[in-house]
Amino acid sequence: MATHLSLDGITKSYGSRAVLDSLRFDVAPGRLTGFVGGNGAGKTTTMRIILGVLAADAGTVSINGAPATAADRQLFGYMPEERGLYPKMKVLEQVVYLARLHGFSKADATERATALLTELGLGERLDDKIEALSLGNQQRAQIAAALVHDPEVLILDEPFSGLDPLAVDVVAGVLQTRAAQGAAILFSSHQLDVVERLCDDLIIIADGTIRAAGPRADLRAEHSAPRWELQSTSDVGWLRTEPGVTVIDFEAGDAIFDVDHDDTAQRVLRRALADGAVSHFAPQRPTLAQIFKEVIR
Template structure:
C-alpha cells in the first residue's frame, strides 16, 4: 500500500499542503481531484522525492520511500517532460536505461508500449513533430517502460481524443490487474467517475473526502426523479417530499423529489403518482462526482474563510 501521512508543505506564507493524508491500495486506480492550486501536484512531487515535505511521510508497503523504491515509480508530469528534438524510440530506450534496464530489455519495453499505445509508427519521429495527443501517449509510454511498481500520473488524459482516452484507460486497468497502484489527477470528473475504484477530493491542501464512487454518491436525503403526464395532479407534499426541480418535457413533466431520510419508502412516491395517471420513468437519482466536487469544495472554502 502507498500511504501518504500528514503531509505539510509551505512556500513562505502560502500553505500548499495542510496535513494531507490518504492511501492507495495495490491494484487500485485512485482518482486525485481538486481545483487548481489545491495541492495535487505538490503532493505528487513529494511522493516522487522531487520536493521535500516540511513534515509527514510517504511509505510503500510500510517502508519509507527511498531511492530504490522511487526508481520503480512510473511518473507522468502534467507539463510534458520529453526531449522535443529526440526520436520517440531512442528517447524511450534512454529513459528505460536510466531506470536500470539492460539495452535489450529497454528495446523490448519500448517496442511493447509503443505498439500498445498505437505509436509504433512514430518511433523514428522527433517528439516535437507529434501532435499533442501523440506526445501524451509517448509521455505515458515513458512512465511504463521501466515496468513500474507504482504509477503517479498528473493529468494524463489532458488533450486526448476519445479513442486515445480509451487506449490509455485500458492500459491503466491492465497495470492495476498486475497489482500496481495507480494514482492520477484529472479535471475530467466524468472520466474519473467511470474509471476509478476510489476518489479523493483535495481542497486547500487537505483531503476533504475520500471513498469509493458509490459510497460518495450516497446521500442522507435521497433524491428521486419521476416523469408523468404534464396534466397529472399528483402531489407529494403529504409524504414529506420537497420538489427540487420541475421541468416540462412536451406533454410530460419531470419532477425531482428530495426525501426527508435515508430509509424513505420510495414505493409511496410511485403509488401516489399512479393514482393520478401513468408513470413513464421513475428512479432514484444519485449525484455525479462533478456535483459532489462542487459541493465539497464550496463548503470547504466557506468554512476556512
C-alpha cells in the same frame, strides 16, 4: 507483492504560506485513485513529495507500512504535467533509453517500448522525432515513458491533458489494464467527467487540505440528497400533493422529486406500481462535479 502507498500528516510550507496541511490518504494496489482540485490546491506539490523530489516539512510517505526509500521509488513511474522528453530524439529511441536507465537490456527495452507504444496507438510513429508529433501524441509518448519499466506505483499529473476523446479512451484502457495487473495508480485531472468514469477511489483537495476521500461510490452516496427519479407509464401528477414529497421536475410519467424520508420514497413507488408499469425508480446520485463544488465551498 502488491505495493500500497500511504501519506500520513504531510505538511509543506513556503515561508509563511502553508501549501499542504496534514494530508492523509492511501493509494491502494489494483485501484485507480483520482486526485482532483483547483489550480494551486496542492496536487503537484503532493506528487513531488511522494516522488521524493520535494521534502515535506512533516509527515511520512510510506510503502507497505514503512517509510518510502530511494529503492522503493525506483519502482515508481511518474508523468509530470510539463512534458519532459527530448524533442530531437525518435519516439522509440526515447522510450528505449528510459527503459535502459531502469536496467533493461537493449533487446528487452526495445521489445517493451515497442509493445507499449503500439498499445498507446503510436506503433506507426516509432521512428518520428518527438517534436514532429502532435501535442496529444507527445502526451501518449510521455505516458509510455512512465510505464515502460512496469512500475508498481504510478503517479500521473494530468495524463489526459491535450487528448481527444478517442485518445482518452486508449490511455484510460492502458491505465485500467495496469491497475488490473496490481499497480497502485494516482492521477490528477481537471476533466472531472473522465475522473468520474475511470477512478475507483477519489481524493478532493482544496487550499492544501483533503476535503473528501474514499471509494467513488461511497462518496456519491454520502453526498446524495434524498432525491429520486421515477419513470412510469401512467401520469404521476399526484406526486404534487403527496405528503413528504417535493417535486423538482415533472413531465407526464417522469418525475424527479425530494422526500423527507426513505419510507416516503417506498410509499411513492407502491402508489406508482398500483397505477401502472414503472420502468425506472432510483435515487439520483450527484456527479463528481457536484460533489466537488459542495466540498470545496
